[in-house]
Amino acid sequence: MTAVNIAIQKRAVHIMTDGLSYNKEGVVVEVSPKCWALPSLNAAVACMGPSLANIVTAAEFTKRFSSFDEMIAGLEEAMPKIYLANISLLTENGGGIPDTRIYIVGWSEGRNRPEAYSILCIPPDSLEYWHKTHEKQKAQFGEGAVVADEPFKLVPLDDVIMNPPFAAGLTGEQCGFKASKTTLADTLDPEVDMVVMLQMQRLREEPLRPGLPATSKVGGHALLTSIDAGGIRQRVVHRWPADKVGEVIAPEHNTDWKAFRRELKGTRRWWK
Numbered sequence: 001m002t003a004v005n006i007a008i009q010k011r012a013v014h015i016m017t018d019g020l021s022y023n024k025e026g027v028v029v030e031v032s033p034k035c036w037a038l039p040s041l042n043a044a045v046a047c048m049g050p051s052l053a054n055i056v057t058a059a060e061f062t063k064r065f066s067s068f069d070e071m072i073a074g075l076e077e078a079m080p081k082i083y084l085a086n087i088s089l090l091t092e093n094g095g096g097i098p099d100t101r102i103y104i105v106g107w108s109e110g111r112n113r114p115e116a117y118s119i120l121c122i123p124p125d126s127l128e129y130w131h132k133t134h135e136k137q138k139a140q141f142g143e144g145a146v147v148a149d150e151p152f153k154l155v156p157l158d159d160v161i162m163n164p165p166f167a168a169g170l171t172g173e174q175c176g177f178k179a180s181k182t183t184l185a186d187t188l189d190p191e192v193d194m195v196v197m198l199q200m201q202r203l204r205e206e207p208l209r210p211g212l213p214a215t216s217k218v219g220g221h222a223l224l225t226s227i228d229a230g231g232i233r234q235r236v237v238h239r240w241p242a243d244k245v246g247e248v249i250a251p252e253h254n255t256d257w258k259a260f261r262r263e264l265k266g267t268r269r270w271w272k
Helices: 052-064 068-085 087-093 124-141 190-202 257-265
Strands: 004-008 013-017 020-022 028-031 035-038 043-048 100-108 113-121 160-163 221-228 231-239
Touching (some): 004 113, 004 190, 013 035, 013 100, 013 113, 035 052, 035 221, 043 052, 043 221, 052 068, 068 100, 068 113, 100 221, 190 231, 190 257
Antiparallel strands (some): 035 043, 043 100
């Protein structure tokens, strides 16, 4: 379970990812970056699903497009071709499941603003099932009541995106968030608040698939990527040193949120 958190502010977009890769039992197999900067596009990409999806999309996007705006305009046409050309590799890397959700963030020169998007990619057999299920739900509940991303359709994002959800039983207020959802993006401190979001997600324990043990799958490090009109800034702003390759991670269920925030605020400031 990759954690991807995005905040779209007025002058910058921030994306934070964790660094754990693991097997189906939840045992850590590596700690590595999950967000890839695309310098020639003033953009970055992060993928949920097979870890190789990051490498594939970063290489393909850089090869096919010369700007962020060109990429956004052409992605719905290009992405099915990219996905199908690499589906065997993604299936093997994903343990038989090639489904991936791709997050793209960057600076639009044409619109003079930071932007973020997502696009869901699934194999042809799943695509047919998705359409049948979607039509059935619309008929049953009404079109307005059914909200689901259509595969291979680019979805614009705004404010704050947090995927996966945080652990059950937690609240934003409990973890130190005071702003409402409508104002959170422009009031948050990416180096503090977005790490707190990762910690909230880290406490969520669930099986990778039905029948497997429930484990936490968020950790390793917190990689912050920030993009504005001037370019891309990327660095690790927090680590969970107890997360070891070959072990199942043990999340800190008794997190003292005030102390955790003080620790984060005491580190070297980078983004302003």
